[in-house]
Amino acid sequence: MIDKSVASATVAVADIQDGASIMIGGFGTAGMPDELIEALIGRGVRDLTIISNNAGNGEMGVAALMKEKRVRKIICSFPRQADSHHFDALYHAGEIELELVPQGNLAARIQAAGAGLGAIFTPTGFGTLLAEGKETRTIDGRDYVLEYPIHADFALIKAQQGDRWGNLVYRKTARNFGPIMAMAAKTAIAQVAQIVPLGGLDPEAVVTPGIFVQRVVPITPTAALAA
Numbered sequence: 001m002i003d004k005s006v007a008s009a010t011v012a013v014a015d016i017q018d019g020a021s022i023m024i025g026g027f028g029t030a031g032m033p034d035e036l037i038e039a040l041i042g043r044g045v046r047d048l049t050i051i052s053n054n055a056g057n058g059e060m061g062v063a064a065l066m067k068e069k070r071v072r073k074i075i076c077s078f079p080r081q082a083d084s085h086h087f088d089a090l091y092h093a094g095e096i097e098l099e100l101v102p103q104g105n106l107a108a109r110i111q112a113a114g115a116g117l118g119a120i121f122t123p124t125g126f127g128t129l130l131a132e133g134k135e136t137r138t139i140d141g142r143d144y145v146l147e148y149p150i151h152a153d154f155a156l157i158k159a160q161q162g163d164r165w166g167n168l169v170y171r172k173t174a175r176n177f178g179p180i181m182a183m184a185a186k187t188a189i190a191q192v193a194q195i196v197p198l199g200g201l202d203p204e205a206v207v208t209p210g211i212f213v214q215r216v217v218p219i220t221p222t223a224a225l226a227a
Helices: 034-043 062-067 085-092 103-115 178-184
Strands: 021-024 048-051 071-076 097-100 120-122 136-139 142-147 152-162 185-195 215-218
Touching: 021 178, 034 062, 034 152, 034 185, 048 062, 062 071, 062 085, 103 120, 103 142, 103 178, 152 178, 178 185
Parallel strands: 021 048, 021 152, 048 071, 071 097, 152 185, 185 215
Antiparallel strands: 120 142, 136 142
């Protein structure tokens, strides 16, 4: 019997080791898998490469990882904002590496990994510092930059509902990077507000099929992490 559900966030992230590359869903705080991140902090792992849209907000999520100095490198499209003080401090101290990727390119490179593509050509970034040292090509009169897929060991994502097979339904814009990150990672871990019985999800509403998800953990708003 296929059952990808796990008892707690702590159990879900138990095999993540130092030096892992981890995709973290979310657009700002929307769709951020906070409880999985807290469990990851509890693991004590370090030297992580984080792939996320931004470099953290305030004290939660990715920012909490940075506060604990667990991140060696971040690949993101939006590293600085009013409350990104943990990233700012680490970056100015030379304690974190940044790979800045335009948001469309970030999504396209993650999608390319999930689709098994070797590389993509994109016009975004051509003629800028972001294209320095990269192969370029003119196709049908337009200039493009060669970009490579972004893979990861793990993806931590958040969905509204799931079943024990790993099929996922998202809540509105909290969906954001979740579906493509699940496809691009070796192990996708989804926290959900509810696990429903098989057949309880409308097939037309399932955005991420279970084939792309390895673990599902139910996290209610008041749930505490299991020891």
